[in-house]
Amino acid sequence: MKISQNEFDLFRRLIQEKCGIYLDNSKAYLLENRFARLITETGCKNFGDLYFMIKNTSRSKKLVNKMIEAVTTKETLWFRDQYPYKALVDIIFPNYIKANQISNINIWSAGCSTGQEPYSIAITTHEFCKTMAEGLNFQKRISIIGTDISEGAIEHAQIGEYDDIAIHRGLSTTRLNKYLYKNGKKWQVNDAIKKMIHFEYLNLLELPPRFGPFDIVFIRNVMIYFSDELKRKILKNIASVLNKGGYLFLGTGETVQGYSNQFDYLKHAGGIFFQLK
Numbered sequence: 001m002k003i004s005q006n007e008f009d010l011f012r013r014l015i016q017e018k019c020g021i022y023l024d025n026s027k028a029y030l031l032e033n034r035f036a037r038l039i040t041e042t043g044c045k046n047f048g049d050l051y052f053m054i055k056n057t058s059r060s061k062k063l064v065n066k067m068i069e070a071v072t073t074k075e076t077l078w079f080r081d082q083y084p085y086k087a088l089v090d091i092i093f094p095n096y097i098k099a100n101q102i103s104n105i106n107i108w109s110a111g112c113s114t115g116q117e118p119y120s121i122a123i124t125t126h127e128f129c130k131t132m133a134e135g136l137n138f139q140k141r142i143s144i145i146g147t148d149i150s151e152g153a154i155e156h157a158q159i160g161e162y163d164d165i166a167i168h169r170g171l172s173t174t175r176l177n178k179y180l181y182k183n184g185k186k187w188q189v190n191d192a193i194k195k196m197i198h199f200e201y202l203n204l205l206e207l208p209p210r211f212g213p214f215d216i217v218f219i220r221n222v223m224i225y226f227s228d229e230l231k232r233k234i235l236k237n238i239a240s241v242l243n244k245g246g247y248l249f250l251g252t253g254e255t256v257q258g259y260s261n262q263f264d265y266l267k268h269a270g271g272i273f274f275q276l277k
């Protein structure tokens with residue numbers, strides 16, 4: 001079904017207001033494709049009807065969630081780009097050990113989609129700890145939270161069950177056999193790794209009061225969908241929940257430059273990450 005310019009403008013504003021995702025004019029096809037099912041499901045005749053239903057009926061909250069499910073891109077993989085995980089093992093964890101930091105190390109995977117990112121962090125932590133005499137104590141101090149605006153993605157992450165296609169995107173056979181087990185046609189993350197992560201619904205536009213503080217934040221391939229103004233705001237919010245000297249990982253090709261001057265640049269294993277000044 002075709003979307004008119006007027007309908008597109010209404011949805012564009014609504015989507016940006018609810019989840020921050022900014023759609024330029026070239027993305028009309030995206031709404032036509034992704035909202036097709038929602039239009040059929042709701043019995044709406046066109047995009048205008050759907051907009052009216054979302055804005056004006058008691059089903060509004062549910063429909064907004066469905067709209068967010070449809071519009072978010074949840075593309076993700078295990079150990080994406082590798083360098084963040086190398087940086088944890090080669091630089092960040094050893095720094096905490098050298099500094100004799102005894103408090104907990106809190107890691108936030110923001111926009112974690114179906115969980116591959118926080119599970120990769122958990123596996124990395126587990127493997128790092130296995131190499132140390134005091135590993136178990138260090139692992140106990142690491143706490144990982146994975147959050148996303150998509151309720152479907154968070155539910156999937158919590159269950160921790162993946163099909164063959166998802167499994168073959170970044171996970172080595174050795175790790176697959178070590179940390180997941182076959183459950184029917186799917187693969188299930190084992191309890192030891194699952195226990196290391198807490199998953200929660202969270203909209204980055206509405207950080208709850210008293211959220212954090214964190215030592216390490218992954219917000220990778222999330223802000224690429226946001227306007228420049230929103231990137232500035234989100235980076236400011238992240239800086240406010242990061243401890244001084246805390247680390248920030250963005251997606252490859254994403255940067256703080258032009259959006260925040262609160263971070264220093266660090267390079268490792270072919271990638272760039274950031275440290276709060």
Ligand SMILES: C[S@@+](CC[C@H](N)C(=O)[O-])C[C@H]1O[C@@H](n2cnc3c(N)ncnc32)[C@H](O)[C@@H]1O
Nearest residue numbers: 019072074076077111113149150203204220221
């Ligand atoms: C492309 S995925 C990135 C997943 C993972 N971080 C990675 O790099 O592989 C982007 C995720 O950001 C989430 N997202 C988009 N807008 C959000 C918002 N306002 N609050 C929280 N999560 C959001 C989407 O639901 C999606 O799961």
